[in-house]
Structure formats: structure tokens, C-alpha cells
Amino acid sequence: MANSLSKSLDVKLSKMHGLSSHYKTLRLILGDQLNSSHSWFREKSDTTLYVIAELHQEQTYCRHHIQKVLAFFCAMENFAVALSEAGHHCLHLTLDDTDAYKTLPELITALIGHFKVAHFEYQQPDERRLVQQLDCYCAESSFTSDVASTQHFYVEDTTAAEWQLNSGGTMEHFYRKMRKRFNVLVHPDGKPIGDKWNFDHDNRNSLSADDIDQIPKPKLFRNDIEQPLARIRNHKLDVFGEVGNTLSWPTNRKQARALMDYFCEHLLPRFGQFQDAMTDQKPALQWSLYHSRISFALNAKIISPKEVINKAIAAYDADKKSIPLASLEGFVRQIIGWREYVRLVYWQNNDYGDHNYLRAQRSLPEYFWTGNTKMNCLKQAIGQSLEYAYAHHIQRLMVTGNFCLLAGIHPQEVDDWYLGIYVDAIEWVEQPNTRGMSQFADGGIMATKPYAASGNYIHKMSDYCKNCHYKVKQKDSDDACPLNSLYWHFLDRHKKTLGENQRMQLMYKQWHRKTEGEQKALMKRAEQVLQNIESL
Numbered sequence: 001m002a003n004s005l006s007k008s009l010d011v012k013l014s015k016m017h018g019l020s021s022h023y024k025t026l027r028l029i030l031g032d033q034l035n036s037s038h039s040w041f042r043e044k045s046d047t048t049l050y051v052i053a054e055l056h057q058e059q060t061y062c063r064h065h066i067q068k069v070l071a072f073f074c075a076m077e078n079f080a081v082a083l084s085e086a087g088h089h090c091l092h093l094t095l096d097d098t099d100a101y102k103t104l105p106e107l108i109t110a111l112i113g114h115f116k117v118a119h120f121e122y123q124q125p126d127e128r129r130l131v132q133q134l135d136c137y138c139a140e141s142s143f144t145s146d147v148a149s150t151q152h153f154y155v156e157d158t159t160a161a162e163w164q165l166n167s168g169g170t171m172e173h174f175y176r177k178m179r180k181r182f183n184v185l186v187h188p189d190g191k192p193i194g195d196k197w198n199f200d201h202d203n204r205n206s207l208s209a210d211d212i213d214q215i216p217k218p219k220l221f222r223n224d225i226e227q228p229l230a231r232i233r234n235h236k237l238d239v240f241g242e243v244g245n246t247l248s249w250p251t252n253r254k255q256a257r258a259l260m261d262y263f264c265e266h267l268l269p270r271f272g273q274f275q276d277a278m279t280d281q282k283p284a285l286q287w288s289l290y291h292s293r294i295s296f297a298l299n300a301k302i303i304s305p306k307e308v309i310n311k312a313i314a315a316y317d318a319d320k321k322s323i324p325l326a327s328l329e330g331f332v333r334q335i336i337g338w339r340e341y342v343r344l345v346y347w348q349n350n351d352y353g354d355h356n357y358l359r360a361q362r363s364l365p366e367y368f369w370t371g372n373t374k375m376n377c378l379k380q381a382i383g384q385s386l387e388y389a390y391a392h393h394i395q396r397l398m399v400t401g402n403f404c405l406l407a408g409i410h411p412q413e414v415d416d417w418y419l420g421i422y423v424d425a426i427e428w429v430e431q432p433n434t435r436g437m438s439q440f441a442d443g444g445i446m447a448t449k450p451y452a453a454s455g456n457y458i459h460k461m462s463d464y465c466k467n468c469h470y471k472v473k474q475k476d477s478d479d480a481c482p483l484n485s486l487y488w489h490f491l492d493r494h495k496k497t498l499g500e501n502q503r504m505q506l507m508y509k510q511w512h513r514k515t516e517g518e519q520k521a522l523m524k525r526a527e528q529v530l531q532n533i534e535s536l
Helices: 007-015 066-085 104-115 128-139 171-181 209-213 226-234 253-274 295-299 305-318 325-347 376-388 393-407 411-421 427-438 455-461 482-493 502-513 516-531
Strands: 025-028 048-053 089-093 119-123 144-148
Touching (some): 007 089, 007 104, 025 104, 104 128, 171 325, 253 325, 305 325, 376 393, 393 411, 393 455, 482 502, 482 516
Parallel strands (some): 025 048, 025 119
């Protein structure tokens, strides 16, 4: 392990003014810990040095979309500048500065040695691999160390008895408990505002032609990426996806708050109504629809979930005529319910990344990296993801996720793709949603049944099928939608595993009602699809 500064880093530090040789404490800030409200920053100290570093190890654990890397690099630099302007001592290191250090511990050791600090502090990482790395490093080191909470989530302590999920409670039970516990959309007596906890039934509309004409423009930013893009290219990072001359994602607090304000004013009124809808019309608008796209800023902790929820509630209180309660509740549920719930699932199941309950083994098709497929639903969802590093929850769950589930794609390959392609993907939130909710690889920890669907669901919630090479109304012909036969093939091959699941009984009854000839025709078509999966 390196115990001294590399030549390039030594040169950089020698040129920097304001860096003291009398620091007593070094505090590490990871790329997803950009919380300006953290108690660390309440007081300024000339003996504390903050370090924010672009790390090669963070670019190699999976293949990342270029916009994801750029978003984190830009946000980290902006945060470092903001800390320095606020009077804190902050060292921002780029890939050029950290190139000689293969791991984070090597870099920390070199900095501690250079500045002769005796104490090291870091905030609890939100990914298991980083927790293990830093815990082991500190346990074996001579300096003293402390770990702080990130002070970001509603539920800070994932080990607290109050929030244990192994009692069999569902996300809905958890969500209601969170609403009561944190006094969100509840009356003083604890009952829900609007007399219902969940308005999901009102939030499943598809888009008509008139609705499509009213889709608003997304709020985009123009962040300069010239220097971080040059670093990505100079260091030959193995990235994929598309990027223009600027980056449209919010990379500082001002932009995050502006994006949230835009959502509340222009998108929240119709968010609930169309949160599950999809369309391939108006390409410049259809990728964002009425979604807030605040997830990157949230997951990087540029903005807090409490601030986001309070802004949405304030907008509703100010204009109840325009903003339906169903829209507000649907948004609140995503933040205070789903987001907090998946984090507990991640941290309370240490072996979560090893689960493969359905024993899926097939490789991810090549078109997941290109979008070149005749299946229009996949083409739209994948193409959008490659272009914008973003897709909304139904595209992730019921298009790409559903296809991978029905086709039996290995959950590790699905994990790696989702973790790499989306700008907001960090393992704590990605893995339970992908391996659990989407692929049912956890055997029911996240969901009580697989979210499997035929082409009929896509037809109901989108206009994708109108412009598809395949026919959604066909079941077993050569031009039939592949999802139709794959759906029944999925049920048939997992009948021993899923046949006793109470929530699957209706589907299996429908399967058993089919004649032997119908079943054989569907199985033949499905086998044909699977054998030719790369050419769909």
C-alpha cells in the first residue's frame, strides 16, 4: 500500500494555497454524500481537512453510463467549491491526482502521512463494499477513527428494532407506519388525509393523443463538462451511453431546488394520473413525462427527502384545485415509502446480492447495450436509457425488467446493467429494486409475487405496440409479441416454485384452462424466442 504522495499529487499540493501542515483531522466525503446540511459543516475548523476525490476504484466495479460518471464528477467538484467558499478547508482531487492509487485506503494513507493527521472520520457509506473496505482499513490502522451518520434518510439506524422487516410486514405497512411516525399527510388522530392511505388505483392512466400534446418540456441544465469529460477520455474509463456538449442533470443545490420547484409547478398536477404511462411519441418530451427526475440529486444527497416532500406538500396546500391528492400521495409514497423501504431491505439482508431464487442463467442480450431490437418496447426503454441515463419506474420494472424476468436472465447481469446505466443508481437502491422487485431473485423478500406480464400490459400502458415489428394480439405465431409466449413459458417452468403462491393462483388457473394444443403452441413459440433471443 502506498504510504507517501505520488509525484503528481505532491506537485498539486505544493501549488495549492491555504492547505495547512497542522491538520489534526481528515474527513472523507464520498461522491454520494454531498449533504451541505450535515452537522460536520456547522462549525469551521482550521485543523480539519475535508477530502473529496475521484477514484479509479469507483469506475471499475461495474461499467457506468458516461452521464452517470460526469454527474458525480461535476457534483463532487461543485460541492468542494461550495465548502471552500463557506470557509472550510477542502481538498478536491481528480482522477489525474489519484491515478497512482489503486484503492481508496491507499489514497487515505498517503494523505494522512503527508499531513500528519492523527484522526480520520468518514460518513457511513451507502454501499456494502465501501463499508467493508473502510471498516477493515480503519481496524488495521494506527490512527483513531470515527464513523458518522449521513444524516440524510428518515430512518437513520437500519438496525433499530422499530424498523426490522423480518416480521412479515409489507411495504404498504411500512409506508403507513412512516406516515404516522413522521407526521406526513396525516391528521392529528393519525388517520390519513383524504381518508385513504394509498391512491395507487387512480394513478394508472395511459396517455391519449390529446394528453401527449400537453406533455411539458423537461427542465434541463447546461453544466460544463469539458474538463471531466477530458479526464474520462484521458484515463480511458470503460463507459458507455451518449452525452452532448453539456450535462442536463442537477449537479448543485441551486439546480436541485430549481428542478423540484419546476416539478411542483408544472408536473405534480398530472404526475399521479400518468406516472405509469409510456409513449414513443415526441421523443424530446416522452422520456421525462411528468416525473420529477430528482432521484440523482436525492441519491447524491444534494437535496434531502424531507425537503423534497415538504416542497411537494407545500405546493399541494397552496393549490389544491390544480394538484390532486392522488398525485401528491403517489409522489410521497415513492420517497417516504419505497425509497426508505428498499434501503432497509438492502441493509437487513447481507447476502442479498447472492440470491437467485428462480435459478436464472441466461446472458443479457447484446441489444441491452445498443437498443437495436425489433421489440419496440425494449427499443424505446433501452434507447432512452442509453441517451439520457434515465428511465422511469415502469419502464425499468415492466419493460426491461419484465423481459429479463420472463427470459430468465441471470440476476447478476441484470444488476450490473441497471447499476451502470442509470444516473441515479447506487447499489442500496438499485439491488432491491432489480434483484428483488423486478427479478424475484430474492424469493419474496421485496414482493409477494413476481411482477410478470404479457404484452397486454405494455399495450394497455403505452402506444409502443402500435409501431412494433411484432403483433401484441398474436400469441404463438412467428410474428407474435415475444412477451406473450414467454409469459406462459415462465409460469410453466416455475410451476413447482410458484404454483403454491396464493397471488399466482389466478394465472395458473388460466394456464390450466388452455387446451393441450394451445399450451404446446405457446411453449414452441417461447422456445423459438429463447433460442433466437439475440435477434429479436
